[in-house]
Amino acid sequence: MSAGELADFFEVSKPTMSAHFAVLREAGLIISEKLGKSIVYELQMSVLEDALLSFAQAFGWKLQQSKHVKPKPLGP
Amino acid sequence: MNIQAPSVRPICSAVVGFLGVTLLAMAIGLADKMGVIDSEFAKRAIGFAIGLMLVVVGNSLPKLRPLHSSRTKANSTASERLSGWALVLAGSAWIALFAFAPLNLARYVAALIGIGAVTLIAVNWTWLARRTFFGIRTENERTAMLGAMSVGPRRMIGYLLFAFFFVVITACVKFLIVEKPVADQVASWMLLFFCVLYAGLFAVLEYRHARKK
Numbered sequence: 496m497s498a499g500e501l502a503d504f505f506e507v508s509k510p511t512m513s514a515h516f517a518v519l520r521e522a523g524l525i526i527s528e529k530l531g532k533s534i535v536y537e538l539q540m541s542v543l544e545d546a547l548l549s550f551a552q553a554f555g556w557k558l559q560q561s562k563h564v565k566p567k568p569l570g571p
Numbered sequence: 572m573n574i575q576a577p578s579v580r581p582i583c584s585a586v587v588g589f590l591g592v593t594l595l596a597m598a599i600g601l602a603d604k605m606g607v608i609d610s611e612f613a614k615r616a617i618g619f620a621i622g623l624m625l626v627v628v629g630n631s632l633p634k635l636r637p638l639h640s641s642r643t644k645a646n647s648t649a650s651e652r653l654s655g656w657a658l659v660l661a662g663s664a665w666i667a668l669f670a671f672a673p674l675n676l677a678r679y680v681a682a683l684i685g686i687g688a689v690t691l692i693a694v695n696w697t698w699l700a701r702r703t704f705f706g707i708r709t710e711n712e713r714t715a716m717l718g719a720m721s722v723g724p725r726r727m728i729g730y731l732l733f734a735f736f737f738v739v740i741t742a743c744v745k746f747l748i749v750e751k752p753v754a755d756q757v758a759s760w761m762l763l764f765f766c767v768l769y770a771g772l773f774a775v776l777e778y779r780h781a782r783k784k
Contacts, residue, residue, distance in 0.1 A: 539636075541581075542655040
């Protein structure tokens, strides 16, 4: 997902999001790629984290969107 | 597309894990030579420690992203995941074998599993490298990729993976020929070979790094 798309899901400013992304990237939890003018972020998981996520998904546990935050529609 | 270098934290964790387990295995070997612990227990513990090393390095391999370049992004992510899974599964099998199976059987099967995992990774990475180096990549892109691999944290990944694979291959060879009289001689030659190759790798990567500066 691009930084802009991710920022739309949260009620914080883009610079704040950017600072959070920097922390996550330093911790090795995400990786970023520059695609033209935008930056695309991607989860970076170890084998164990990957296995745990697959295990959780096999049992139907999914990440759910918070009820308090309403995402803005993507695109124009 | 510009992929940023991997963060230092996963690299540090993998290096610390690798060195920690290596030191543990060396301490067990030393204790065995001094007669402090039972010989069979020591051999099992060393096999167990190398299995643990496979799990630790394999687990962090997708985070280290040793194959990453902008052109082969999708392929390299899949390769890194496959390699990580192969090492973690092989390591788990080693741990189970050295914990529960008879020692001779454990050594033999563990060696075959280790060689299988390393061969799978070697074939997979060679295939990816072939596409990277002999594909439609231009000379400038190739130079940029080689340059990126010799800079900063990527050098550490190179040193780590070289030492790791050498330890695993040496262990597999030793387990296969442990009963034969040439076992000690082969181990000594492999150690010498390792030192020479490591010095060569160090010289190449440091030279490239110095030129980049």
